[in-house]
Amino acid sequence: MAAPLFAIVFLTVLGSPALAGEPSEVVRPFYLQPGLELEQSARGHFIDPARKVLNQNDAIxxxxxxxxxxxxxxxxxxxxxxxxxxxxxxxxxxxxxxxATVLAKFMAEGEEQAVQWQLKDIGGRWRIADMISTSKDWALSRFQCE
Known part of the structure:
Protein backbone atom coordinates (compact mmCIF):
# COMPACT_ATOMS: atom_id res chain seq x y z
CA MET A 1 0.00 0.00 0.00
CA ALA A 2 2.88 2.39 0.77
CA ALA A 3 4.47 1.89 -2.68
CA PRO A 4 1.38 3.04 -4.67
CA LEU A 5 0.93 6.00 -2.31
CA PHE A 6 4.61 6.93 -2.75
CA ALA A 7 4.23 6.69 -6.53
CA ILE A 8 1.20 9.00 -6.49
CA VAL A 9 2.97 11.56 -4.29
CA PHE A 10 6.16 11.29 -6.38
CA LEU A 11 4.29 11.77 -9.67
CA THR A 12 2.28 14.65 -8.23
CA VAL A 13 5.44 16.44 -7.09
CA LEU A 14 7.15 15.74 -10.40
CA GLY A 15 4.14 16.83 -12.38
CA SER A 16 3.52 20.15 -10.64
CA PRO A 17 6.31 22.20 -12.21
CA ALA A 18 5.54 20.73 -15.63
CA LEU A 19 2.19 22.51 -15.67
CA ALA A 20 4.01 25.80 -16.05
CA GLY A 21 6.43 24.46 -18.67
CA GLU A 22 9.99 25.62 -18.83
CA PRO A 23 10.73 29.29 -18.12
CA SER A 24 13.32 29.34 -20.91
CA GLU A 25 10.62 28.37 -23.41
CA VAL A 26 8.70 31.53 -22.49
CA VAL A 27 11.82 33.64 -23.17
CA ARG A 28 13.03 31.94 -26.38
CA PRO A 29 10.36 33.42 -28.75
CA PHE A 30 11.55 36.95 -27.94
CA TYR A 31 14.88 36.06 -29.58
CA LEU A 32 13.29 34.32 -32.56
CA GLN A 33 10.89 37.18 -33.32
CA PRO A 34 12.57 40.57 -32.64
CA GLY A 35 10.16 43.18 -31.29
CA LEU A 36 7.70 40.58 -30.00
CA GLU A 37 7.71 42.15 -26.52
CA LEU A 38 6.19 45.31 -28.05
CA GLU A 39 3.30 43.43 -29.67
CA GLN A 40 -0.11 43.22 -27.97
CA SER A 41 -0.28 39.53 -28.91
CA ALA A 42 2.60 38.83 -26.49
CA ARG A 43 1.30 40.94 -23.60
CA GLY A 44 -0.18 37.87 -21.87
CA HIS A 45 3.39 36.67 -21.22
CA PHE A 46 4.04 39.67 -18.95
CA ILE A 47 3.02 40.75 -15.45
CA ASP A 48 3.78 43.95 -13.55
CA PRO A 49 6.14 45.70 -13.35
CA ALA A 50 7.14 44.82 -16.94
CA ARG A 51 3.56 44.80 -18.21
CA LYS A 52 2.89 48.27 -16.79
CA VAL A 53 5.88 49.75 -18.66
CA LEU A 54 4.89 47.97 -21.89
CA ASN A 55 1.34 49.32 -21.57
CA GLN A 56 2.68 52.84 -20.97
CA ASN A 57 4.81 52.47 -24.11
CA ASP A 58 1.71 51.39 -26.05
CA ALA A 59 -0.16 54.50 -24.89
CA ILE A 60 2.67 56.72 -26.13
CA ALA A 100 12.59 31.71 -12.07
CA THR A 101 15.51 33.53 -13.61
CA VAL A 102 16.51 32.92 -17.21
CA LEU A 103 19.88 34.24 -18.33
CA ALA A 104 20.04 34.73 -22.09
CA LYS A 105 23.63 34.78 -23.39
CA PHE A 106 24.48 35.53 -27.02
CA MET A 107 26.98 37.29 -29.27
CA ALA A 108 26.19 40.74 -30.70
CA GLU A 109 28.48 43.47 -31.98
CA GLY A 110 31.43 41.10 -31.50
CA GLU A 111 30.91 40.77 -27.76
CA GLU A 112 29.12 38.36 -25.47
CA GLN A 113 25.89 39.91 -24.22
CA ALA A 114 23.62 38.78 -21.40
CA VAL A 115 20.09 39.71 -20.42
CA GLN A 116 18.40 38.37 -17.28
CA TRP A 117 14.68 37.62 -17.38
CA GLN A 118 12.75 37.33 -14.11
CA LEU A 119 9.61 35.18 -14.24
CA LYS A 120 6.87 34.11 -11.86
CA ASP A 121 4.55 31.12 -12.06
CA ILE A 122 1.06 32.60 -12.05
CA GLY A 123 -1.79 30.11 -12.27
CA GLY A 124 0.40 27.42 -13.81
CA ARG A 125 2.01 29.66 -16.45
CA TRP A 126 5.39 31.37 -16.34
CA ARG A 127 5.02 35.15 -16.79
CA ILE A 128 7.77 37.71 -17.31
CA ALA A 129 8.05 40.24 -14.48
CA ASP A 130 11.23 42.01 -15.63
CA MET A 131 14.09 42.05 -18.12
CA ILE A 132 17.48 43.33 -16.89
CA SER A 133 20.81 43.97 -18.60
CA THR A 134 23.77 42.37 -16.84
CA SER A 135 26.30 44.76 -18.42
CA LYS A 136 24.39 47.98 -19.10
CA ASP A 137 22.45 50.15 -16.71
CA TRP A 138 18.85 49.32 -17.57
CA ALA A 139 15.92 47.21 -16.48
CA LEU A 140 12.53 47.19 -18.17
CA SER A 141 10.87 47.92 -14.83
CA ARG A 142 12.90 51.12 -14.38
CA PHE A 143 11.84 52.79 -17.64
CA GLN A 144 9.77 55.91 -17.07
CA CYS A 145 7.28 55.76 -19.95
CA GLU A 146 4.94 58.59 -19.06
Whole structure:
Protein backbone atom coordinates (compact mmCIF):
# COMPACT_ATOMS: atom_id res chain seq x y z
CA MET A 1 0.00 0.00 0.00
CA ALA A 2 2.88 2.39 0.77
CA ALA A 3 4.47 1.89 -2.68
CA PRO A 4 1.38 3.04 -4.67
CA LEU A 5 0.93 6.00 -2.31
CA PHE A 6 4.61 6.93 -2.75
CA ALA A 7 4.23 6.69 -6.53
CA ILE A 8 1.20 9.00 -6.49
CA VAL A 9 2.97 11.56 -4.29
CA PHE A 10 6.16 11.29 -6.38
CA LEU A 11 4.29 11.77 -9.67
CA THR A 12 2.28 14.65 -8.23
CA VAL A 13 5.44 16.44 -7.09
CA LEU A 14 7.15 15.74 -10.40
CA GLY A 15 4.14 16.83 -12.38
CA SER A 16 3.52 20.15 -10.64
CA PRO A 17 6.31 22.20 -12.21
CA ALA A 18 5.54 20.73 -15.63
CA LEU A 19 2.19 22.51 -15.67
CA ALA A 20 4.01 25.80 -16.05
CA GLY A 21 6.43 24.46 -18.67
CA GLU A 22 9.99 25.62 -18.83
CA PRO A 23 10.73 29.29 -18.12
CA SER A 24 13.32 29.34 -20.91
CA GLU A 25 10.62 28.37 -23.41
CA VAL A 26 8.70 31.53 -22.49
CA VAL A 27 11.82 33.64 -23.17
CA ARG A 28 13.03 31.94 -26.38
CA PRO A 29 10.36 33.42 -28.75
CA PHE A 30 11.55 36.95 -27.94
CA TYR A 31 14.88 36.06 -29.58
CA LEU A 32 13.29 34.32 -32.56
CA GLN A 33 10.89 37.18 -33.32
CA PRO A 34 12.57 40.57 -32.64
CA GLY A 35 10.16 43.18 -31.29
CA LEU A 36 7.70 40.58 -30.00
CA GLU A 37 7.71 42.15 -26.52
CA LEU A 38 6.19 45.31 -28.05
CA GLU A 39 3.30 43.43 -29.67
CA GLN A 40 -0.11 43.22 -27.97
CA SER A 41 -0.28 39.53 -28.91
CA ALA A 42 2.60 38.83 -26.49
CA ARG A 43 1.30 40.94 -23.60
CA GLY A 44 -0.18 37.87 -21.87
CA HIS A 45 3.39 36.67 -21.22
CA PHE A 46 4.04 39.67 -18.95
CA ILE A 47 3.02 40.75 -15.45
CA ASP A 48 3.78 43.95 -13.55
CA PRO A 49 6.14 45.70 -13.35
CA ALA A 50 7.14 44.82 -16.94
CA ARG A 51 3.56 44.80 -18.21
CA LYS A 52 2.89 48.27 -16.79
CA VAL A 53 5.88 49.75 -18.66
CA LEU A 54 4.89 47.97 -21.89
CA ASN A 55 1.34 49.32 -21.57
CA GLN A 56 2.68 52.84 -20.97
CA ASN A 57 4.81 52.47 -24.11
CA ASP A 58 1.71 51.39 -26.05
CA ALA A 59 -0.16 54.50 -24.89
CA ILE A 60 2.67 56.72 -26.13
CA UNK A 61 2.73 54.94 -29.51
CA UNK A 62 -1.05 55.20 -29.87
CA UNK A 63 -0.66 58.96 -29.43
CA UNK A 64 1.48 59.03 -32.57
CA UNK A 65 4.89 59.18 -30.91
CA UNK A 66 7.72 56.66 -31.28
CA UNK A 67 7.47 55.25 -27.75
CA UNK A 68 9.96 55.03 -24.92
CA UNK A 69 11.32 51.50 -25.44
CA UNK A 70 13.96 50.31 -27.85
CA UNK A 71 12.82 47.21 -29.75
CA UNK A 72 16.28 45.73 -29.17
CA UNK A 73 15.92 45.35 -25.39
CA UNK A 74 16.06 41.52 -25.44
CA UNK A 75 19.29 41.95 -27.42
CA UNK A 76 20.78 44.22 -24.73
CA UNK A 77 20.06 47.32 -26.84
CA UNK A 78 22.64 46.35 -29.50
CA UNK A 79 22.74 46.40 -33.28
CA UNK A 80 22.34 42.64 -33.55
CA UNK A 81 22.45 40.17 -36.42
CA UNK A 82 19.52 37.71 -36.14
CA UNK A 83 21.65 34.91 -37.62
CA UNK A 84 24.40 35.50 -35.06
CA UNK A 85 21.83 35.52 -32.24
CA UNK A 86 20.27 32.28 -33.50
CA UNK A 87 23.63 30.52 -33.66
CA UNK A 88 24.96 31.72 -30.29
CA UNK A 89 21.88 31.98 -28.04
CA UNK A 90 22.13 30.01 -24.81
CA UNK A 91 19.42 30.10 -22.15
CA UNK A 92 20.27 29.15 -18.57
CA UNK A 93 17.50 28.93 -16.00
CA UNK A 94 17.23 28.69 -12.26
CA UNK A 95 13.86 27.87 -10.73
CA UNK A 96 13.11 28.44 -7.06
CA UNK A 97 9.51 27.69 -6.14
CA UNK A 98 7.23 29.94 -8.16
CA UNK A 99 10.05 32.23 -9.33
CA ALA A 100 12.59 31.71 -12.07
CA THR A 101 15.51 33.53 -13.61
CA VAL A 102 16.51 32.92 -17.21
CA LEU A 103 19.88 34.24 -18.33
CA ALA A 104 20.04 34.73 -22.09
CA LYS A 105 23.63 34.78 -23.39
CA PHE A 106 24.48 35.53 -27.02
CA MET A 107 26.98 37.29 -29.27
CA ALA A 108 26.19 40.74 -30.70
CA GLU A 109 28.48 43.47 -31.98
CA GLY A 110 31.43 41.10 -31.50
CA GLU A 111 30.91 40.77 -27.76
CA GLU A 112 29.12 38.36 -25.47
CA GLN A 113 25.89 39.91 -24.22
CA ALA A 114 23.62 38.78 -21.40
CA VAL A 115 20.09 39.71 -20.42
CA GLN A 116 18.40 38.37 -17.28
CA TRP A 117 14.68 37.62 -17.38
CA GLN A 118 12.75 37.33 -14.11
CA LEU A 119 9.61 35.18 -14.24
CA LYS A 120 6.87 34.11 -11.86
CA ASP A 121 4.55 31.12 -12.06
CA ILE A 122 1.06 32.60 -12.05
CA GLY A 123 -1.79 30.11 -12.27
CA GLY A 124 0.40 27.42 -13.81
CA ARG A 125 2.01 29.66 -16.45
CA TRP A 126 5.39 31.37 -16.34
CA ARG A 127 5.02 35.15 -16.79
CA ILE A 128 7.77 37.71 -17.31
CA ALA A 129 8.05 40.24 -14.48
CA ASP A 130 11.23 42.01 -15.63
CA MET A 131 14.09 42.05 -18.12
CA ILE A 132 17.48 43.33 -16.89
CA SER A 133 20.81 43.97 -18.60
CA THR A 134 23.77 42.37 -16.84
CA SER A 135 26.30 44.76 -18.42
CA LYS A 136 24.39 47.98 -19.10
CA ASP A 137 22.45 50.15 -16.71
CA TRP A 138 18.85 49.32 -17.57
CA ALA A 139 15.92 47.21 -16.48
CA LEU A 140 12.53 47.19 -18.17
CA SER A 141 10.87 47.92 -14.83
CA ARG A 142 12.90 51.12 -14.38
CA PHE A 143 11.84 52.79 -17.64
CA GLN A 144 9.77 55.91 -17.07
CA CYS A 145 7.28 55.76 -19.95
CA GLU A 146 4.94 58.59 -19.06
Missing amino acids: RQGGEVGCLDPALPFNDTNYDPAEIASTLKLEEIVSGNE
